[in-house]
Amino acid sequence: MTEKSGRKRLAAFLAVALLLVVVSGIVAAGCGGSDLPSAGGTDTTASTATSTTGVATSTSEATLSANLNGAGATFPEPLYVEWIGEFQIANPDVTINYQGIGSGGGIEQFTKLTVDFGASDAPMKDEEITAAEAAGGAKVLHIPTVFGAVVLAYNLDGIDELKLDPDTLAAIFLGSITRWNDAKIIALNPGVTLPDKSIQVVHRSDSSGTTNIFTGYLTQISTEWANKVGKGKEVQWPVGIGGQGNDGVAAVVQQQAGSIGYVELSYATESGLAMTILKNKAGNFVTPSLESTSAAAVGVTFPDDLRFSVSNSDGAQAYPIVGATWILVFEKMKGAAEVEALKAWLTWSLNGGTAIAQELGYAPLSEELKALTLAKIDSISSF
Amino acid sequence: MSARSWQRKGVGRKADSLFAIMAALSGVLILLVLAYMVISTTATALPVFGSQGISFIAGSEWSPSNGQFGILAFIYGTVVTSVIALVIAVPLSLGVSLFLTEYSPRRLRGIIGYAVDLLAAVPSVIYGLWGVFILLPLFLQPTADFLSDNLGFIPIFKGPASGLSYFGAGVILAIMITPIITSLCREVFDTVPNADRQAAYALGATKWEMIRQAVLPRGRAGVVGATMLGLGRALGETIAVALLIGSSVKVDTSVLSPGYSMAAVIANQFQEATGDHIRALVGIGVVLFGLTIIINMGARALVWRFNRV
Amino acid sequence: MDRWAGSRIVPGVCLRECKPARRRVWRNRRNTTLVLLAVGLTLIPVIMILYQITARGIATMDWEFLTSSMPFSFRREGGGFLNGLVGTAIMVGLASAISIPLGILAAVYIVEYGKRNWLAKLIRFFSDVMAGVPSVFVGLFVYTALVIQFGFGALMGAASLAIIMLPIIVRSTEEMLKLVPHELKDASYALGAAKWQTIMRVILPSAAPGISTGVMLAVGRAAGETAPLILTALGSYQLTAKLWGAPMSSLTLAIFDGARNPFAAGQARAWAGALELLIIVLVFTVVARVVASRSRISR
Numbered sequence: 001m002t003e004k005s006g007r008k009r010l011a012a013f014l015a016v017a018l019l020l021v022v023v024s025g026i027v028a029a030g031c032g033g034s035d036l037p038s039a040g041g042t043d044t045t046a047s048t049a050t051s052t053t054g055v056a057t058s059t060s061e062a063t064l065s066a067n068l069n070g071a072g073a074t075f076p077e078p079l080y081v082e083w084i085g086e087f088q089i090a091n092p093d094v095t096i097n098y099q100g101i102g103s104g105g106g107i108e109q110f111t112k113l114t115v116d117f118g119a120s121d122a123p124m125k126d127e128e129i130t131a132a133e134a135a136g137g138a139k140v141l142h143i144p145t146v147f148g149a150v151v152l153a154y155n156l157d158g159i160d161e162l163k164l165d166p167d168t169l170a171a172i173f174l175g176s177i178t179r180w181n182d183a184k185i186i187a188l189n190p191g192v193t194l195p196d197k198s199i200q201v202v203h204r205s206d207s208s209g210t211t212n213i214f215t216g217y218l219t220q221i222s223t224e225w226a227n228k229v230g231k232g233k234e235v236q237w238p239v240g241i242g243g244q245g246n247d248g249v250a251a252v253v254q255q256q257a258g259s260i261g262y263v264e265l266s267y268a269t270e271s272g273l274a275m276t277i278l279k280n281k282a283g284n285f286v287t288p289s290l291e292s293t294s295a296a297a298v299g300v301t302f303p304d305d306l307r308f309s310v311s312n313s314d315g316a317q318a319y320p321i322v323g324a325t326w327i328l329v330f331e332k333m334k335g336a337a338e339v340e341a342l343k344a345w346l347t348w349s350l351n352g353g354t355a356i357a358q359e360l361g362y363a364p365l366s367e368e369l370k371a372l373t374l375a376k377i378d379s380i381s382s383f
Numbered sequence: 384m385s386a387r388s389w390q391r392k393g394v395g396r397k398a399d400s401l402f403a404i405m406a407a408l409s410g411v412l413i414l415l416v417l418a419y420m421v422i423s424t425t426a427t428a429l430p431v432f433g434s435q436g437i438s439f440i441a442g443s444e445w446s447p448s449n450g451q452f453g454i455l456a457f458i459y460g461t462v463v464t465s466v467i468a469l470v471i472a473v474p475l476s477l478g479v480s481l482f483l484t485e486y487s488p489r490r491l492r493g494i495i496g497y498a499v500d501l502l503a504a505v506p507s508v509i510y511g512l513w514g515v516f517i518l519l520p521l522f523l524q525p526t527a528d529f530l531s532d533n534l535g536f537i538p539i540f541k542g543p544a545s546g547l548s549y550f551g552a553g554v555i556l557a558i559m560i561t562p563i564i565t566s567l568c569r570e571v572f573d574t575v576p577n578a579d580r581q582a583a584y585a586l587g588a589t590k591w592e593m594i595r596q597a598v599l600p601r602g603r604a605g606v607v608g609a610t611m612l613g614l615g616r617a618l619g620e621t622i623a624v625a626l627l628i629g630s631s632v633k634v635d636t637s638v639l640s641p642g643y644s645m646a647a648v649i650a651n652q653f654q655e656a657t658g659d660h661i662r663a664l665v666g667i668g669v670v671l672f673g674l675t676i677i678i679n680m681g682a683r684a685l686v687w688r689f690n691r692v
Numbered sequence: 693m694d695r696w697a698g699s700r701i702v703p704g705v706c707l708r709e710c711k712p713a714r715r716r717v718w719r720n721r722r723n724t725t726l727v728l729l730a731v732g733l734t735l736i737p738v739i740m741i742l743y744q745i746t747a748r749g750i751a752t753m754d755w756e757f758l759t760s761s762m763p764f765s766f767r768r769e770g771g772g773f774l775n776g777l778v779g780t781a782i783m784v785g786l787a788s789a790i791s792i793p794l795g796i797l798a799a800v801y802i803v804e805y806g807k808r809n810w811l812a813k814l815i816r817f818f819s820d821v822m823a824g825v826p827s828v829f830v831g832l833f834v835y836t837a838l839v840i841q842f843g844f845g846a847l848m849g850a851a852s853l854a855i856i857m858l859p860i861i862v863r864s865t866e867e868m869l870k871l872v873p874h875e876l877k878d879a880s881y882a883l884g885a886a887k888w889q890t891i892m893r894v895i896l897p898s899a900a901p902g903i904s905t906g907v908m909l910a911v912g913r914a915a916g917e918t919a920p921l922i923l924t925a926l927g928s929y930q931l932t933a934k935l936w937g938a939p940m941s942s943l944t945l946a947i948f949d950g951a952r953n954p955f956a957a958g959q960a961r962a963w964a965g966a967l968e969l970l971i972i973v974l975v976f977t978v979v980a981r982v983v984a985s986r987s988r989i990s991r
Contacts, residue, residue, distance in 0.1 A: 036427075036661045036840060078767075102655050104448045109657070178543050198531070198543030205630040205643075206655050207448045234448055241547050241641040242630030244651050247766065250954030252629075255515050256547055257524055270767050271954030402888035403805055409797035410806075410815040413862070416855060417818050420825070420833040427836040478730020486727060495731065497981075498738045504977040505741060506916025508944045509966050512951040513741050516959070558737045565734070589720035612824075619826020621919035622944075626951055646828045650919050654926070668832040672825065679824030683817075 065093035066341035072099075072106020072119025073209045074245055075148055075264050076325045080119070082356045083349045090348075094341045103209035104233050110328050111135055116338060118328035121148075121209020122216075122233065123307035138332035138383075141376050142306045143346060144369065146362035147297055150214045150321040151288040153253045153273035154260040156180065156195065163188045165279040166320070170222035172199055172260065174229075175239035180258065195258070202252045202261025205242025207233045213311065213323030214262045220312045221320075262321075265293070266361030280320040281312050292319035293363040302369055306376065322363075329380060336382040346377045421672070428666035431659055439663075440670060445632045445648075447656065452663035454670065459634045460549060460642040461671070464624060465617040467553025467638060468560055473610055475557070476564035483565075484572040485594055496569075503562035511626035514555045519627070523551045527639045544639040547629035552644065555623045560613040567612060571605030572598055604685050611682030615675050621646035645671045742970075749967025752960040758968075761931040762946065766958030773965045775931040776946035779846065780972075782933065783925060783942060784914050786850035787857055792907055794854075795861030800891055802862070803869040816866070823859035830855045831920030839924055845936035849925030853917060857910040864906020868899040905984040912976035916969065918944035943969045 070080075077100035084096045101109070103120035110118025111132040124132065129140050152169070154162060164172075168184050171177040177184060181194045204211045212233045219231040229235050241256065243249035246267045253261045253273055260276070265288055268275050277285045286292045296313040312320050327346065333339055350373060354364040365373060432439060435452050442453025479499060483492055514523075524546035531542035545551075575598050583593040599606075629641020630651060649664050656664055757772030798815060806812025834852040842848065872895050880890040896903070921927070926939035927949065934940075943965055950962025 036658060101657070105655060105657050197528070198545075200543065200545050200547075205632070206652065232448075234446055236444075236446075237631065237633075239543075240631060241545060242632070242643070244630065244952060247953040247955070248630075251952050252547065254954045255519055256545065257520065267954065272956070273954070396886070399886045399888050402891070403801075406797045406801035406805055407811070409794045410801040410812070412794060413798055413815055413819050413822060413858065416858075417822055417825075419837060420829075423836040424829070424833050427840075475730045475734055478727045479734050482727045482731045486724070495735070498735055500977070500981070501742075501974065502734070502738050504912055504916075504973055506918070506944060506969060506973055508916070508918045508947045508951070509741070509745065509970060512947060512962055512966050513744060515951055517740065517744055561734055589716055591720040591723040592716065594723075615824050619828065621826070621828040622948060626948075646826060646919065649828050649832065650922050653923055665832050665836060668826075668829045672829045675824055675826055675829075676821060679821065682824075683820055 063093060064091045064337070064341045064344055066095075066335070066337045068094070068096045068117070068338060068342055068345075069115045070096065070098045070106075070117040070119060070327070071101050071109045071115045072328070073103045073121045073325055074100040075103075075121045075209050075213075075323075076119065076146060076362065078266065079146065079353075079357055079360050079362050082360065083345070083353045086353065086356065087345050087348055091341070091344070094345070096341075096345060102207045102233070103212065104207040107132075107328070116329075116333065116342065119325065120328060121323055121325045122212040123326060124328065132328075132330075136330045136333075138330040141329050141331055141380065143327040143329060143376055144306055144308075144324045144365060144373055145327055145346075145349065146357050146364060147293050147310065147322055147324050148213075148362050149265040149288045149293040149296075149319050150210055150217075150262050150323065151265050151268050152260055152276040152278070153250060153263055153268040154276060155253050155257055155273070156197075157257065159192060159194070160274055161189075161192070161277065162274070163277045163279070163285050166221035169276075169278070170218050170225050173201055173203075173218060173237075173239070174222075174225060175201070197258040200256050200259035201237075201240030202243055202249050202256070202259050203237050203240045204234075204245070204249055204262075206244055208245075209233060209323070209325065210246060210262065210264055211235065214321060216309070216323075217311045217321045264361075265289075269361055278320055280316075280318055281314055282316045282318070284316060286317060286319045288319050290358055290361065290363050292317055293322050294366070295319070296322035297324075297363070297366050297369065302372060306369075306372065331379060332381055332383050334383055339380055339382045343377055343380055347374065350374065350377075421669075424665050424669050424672070428662050428669050431662040431666050434659075435663075439666060443632070443634050447652070447660040447663070450659060452659070452666070454645065454648075454663075454667050456632050456634050457643050457645040457648050457667060458670065458674075460552075460628060460644040461618055461646070461674075463549045463638060463642065464552040464556055464628065464644055465614055467550060468556035468617045469610060469614055471554065471557035472561045472564055472613060475561050476568055476609070476613075477606070479561070479565045480568035480572055481594060481598070483569050484575075485590070485598065499562045499565050502558070503566070507559065507620060507622045510555055510559055511623040514551070514623060515626050518555065519546045519551065523547075523554060523627075527551070531637075531639050538636050539638050541637040542639065545629060545641050547627055547641055549628065549635075549638040549640070549642045552624045552628040552642075552647075553638070555627050556617045556620055559620060559623065560617050563616055564609045564613040567609035568602065568606055571602040571609065575601050608682045608685035611678055611685065615679040615682060618675050618678065619646055619671065621650045625650045745963070745966050745970050748960075748963040749965075749970075752964035753967055757961070757964050762929045762941075762961070766950070766953040766955045769957040771961070773941075773943055773946045773961065773968065775928065775941045776943040776965060777968065778931060778933065779849075779925065779928075779940040779942040780915055780944070780969075782846050782935070783849040783853055783921070783940065784911060786847065786935075787853035787914055788907070788911060790850065790854040791857040791861055791910070795858050795910075796865050796896070796903065798858075799862050799865035799869055800896075802866055804887070804891060804895070819859045819862045822855070823863065826919075827852075827856055827917055828919035828923070831923030834920065835923045842936060844924065844926040844939045846925060846932075846934065846940040847936045849921050849940060849942070852920035852924045853914040856917060856920065857914050860910040860913060861903075861906055864909070865899070865903050868902030868906070869895060871902070872898050901983050901986065905980045908976045908980035908983070912973045912980070915976070916944060916973050918942075918948050921945055922948075943972075 080098045084098055088094055103122055106118040106120050107124055107128055109115045113135055123142055132140050165188060179198055181196045186194055215231045215235050218225040241252055243252040246263045249261045250263045250267045250271045253259045254271060275288050277287050280286050295315045296310045296318040298315050300310050302308050310322050310324060350370055357364050431452055438453050440454060443455040444451045444453040483496055527544035527546050527550055530540045531544035534540040535542050579597040580593055583597045624644050625647035628644055628647055630643055631641040632643050635642060645667050649667055653664055759774055760772045761775040763771040802812045802816050830852050834848050838848050838851060876894055877890055880894040921942050927945040928939040928941045932938050932940055947962045947965045950958050
């Protein structure tokens, strides 16, 4: 029997097959895959969330029917999920998907026209607007939705009240103050026994609008920070542990004794973390709260394109690290039904959604700013 | 039963070769998958390799939104945590495997062997969860503080000390690879002939002298191989490290400061990544793959050589 | 260990008679202590993990946890990991359906068909290599090879788990097939059975207990994998049985997310999920061991 030669033939046949598949694999891999799917491109989180808090008062006369996709900042994501859920209860034929993929990703997807609206905690830069307007063939509108405070959550056993001023805060994040019983911190907190422990700085490890708000503030108040690190959605941190997302930072602060990290207000309150009291521009020590967040927007003059900053505000009772968050839309977009649904959702959110916003720790727009914003929303139309 | 009748009709032979081809194809599929693994990932990462050049592995500037992808800090973190893991796990594994082969009474051997196997079966995400919520406050942070307070003058123990650090990740890795190294060492020591042991005793050796002169020398290649397999596992370990390393992109000489590893950055950043950022993460995977393959092949070669002896 | 003797030969002449006996005894005692210390240090984490996962997991583990899915936010209380449990079951099931037949067949090829064949050697070597591939890289591979084309989903997750299981099954099956006595095969051939019949009816059945041990270890390993699933199944809050087109959760993904969030409700669910997962994995591991020891006895 030619069993041996048969086996050899089999092996040779298989070797040829192997070669063929490998070659075709190289070709396929070489040609394919220019557009990579990312988590942001698919339906990951609760897109069709239903909420338990109240019912959206129906704002629309006729029945709306549309399918909208949006992506961007994680900072307002908890709020948007609720706003969408409420709105969808009142308008069952409308589906809105919102993916919290970070402000950077939001602007990118908006520019690539893969979503109907973007969301960002930082207004778009001029060159980003130029690129987006070239792609979308229409003007970009910035729709501010709420204000949020970035608070410094810390983990120090038995210390529920900790005061910091801008200089000390910057020094901690620059790594020049490394221990909790540093003379500068003690001077700000008479009567508090600070432990002889090293300070664990916690920051975001992903690209984040929260980081943009926080580093923007540090850049305003510290020239050393402005020169060494600067402002951005991601920066080269001199010291510290990284956390993924607002919840990741809050989690690390909670786990790591002696830590301090920046998170959006509601993440700190809901995970039961202590927050530092910060000295504002007027020289007052201010506890982060809804009121002190709203106070930051008082007296700010808003430019026509609504790209403004409320960081380090002059108000006497204003919490200093406050940022607005924006939804990004084109003034003209495809689909009359989509336009109607988007306008209805945004209008309802700014009017009827304020209670949910406050419940989650976001400050609604002032009446003045709301009027300006509603006018912008009203100007959206279809091609 | 029907075998003979089939053979008569020539069906048996046909079925036979069909079966042979199916079996061979299954084997070849492994080769194909492995080959395609390398091709597909490399091809996806190629644009980033091209745009970053050598700074992809030599640069430590990682800034996805600015299109900068230097992964040196991740390579460094992977190596440092793995080395810490080995420094802790190898002596422990040697101790446990020697206990199991040389010291333990028969009954205890079963129980402890079982417990060690149990440790090997625990999923990595459970190590991570436990590490972050239990081990960190209970052991990692106090130990890190102790080391930096007392040995802070040595650069690798310089403060500020963090439990979420190379050290923290290294400790959890050590716990995870100890059972792997242990079971391999145990197999190796089990092959030492009893005659050798008796000979050593007959010469008046104490138990330890017997181990040193009869057991350890014989198992050397095996122990090195086991260590390298443990290292291979440590390099690729993802979730527990992602939770404990502190996710900070920098190269720091102090093991008590937070860092990042290759596998951890892939797991942490994938969900928010788009475009070139994803390609860069795939590129990190390719480098990691290369590193583990080299280590593993070396280990196999050593273990193989040992097996043939 | 610091001074391993170079030779493998038991010294015939000098056994440190140069050193005083007391020192030798002391050294022996010291090293015995060190060995015992190592055992103690290794056992501490086993006990701690088992105890703490059980204690913390039981606090949240109830009927609701087992039978409902995650609320859409980690902040919210209630709900459970049913979406993860179903995801794990579907993906591990699919992965088993792919990898078990393939793995066994490949091992059959290595042992029965390709004894001195370069191809068999190649397959054997590379299945070893495959076993050492980091699981996160397997995930990246499936992402580039499948997800880019077809999107995230259960099938992609299962593909990555199958790749992880495959080498484990090949190696353990190979070991078992080698142990099947020659007399059995010869007897089968002598009765006129064809080779494939011998393999299917004689060799595989007699190696079955050993093979199933390997399979169960592989299943336990797959059920505990997280990293490849992040890149292929992605995770989801929702309960789904769709095999493709929709992201799917797994127990491990749900625990990982729970471990990374600061909310008490989310963390409590993670502990309960960890208990659930630990029980599943340990059952597979323990049953595998029992089967293995049974078969050893019968042999």
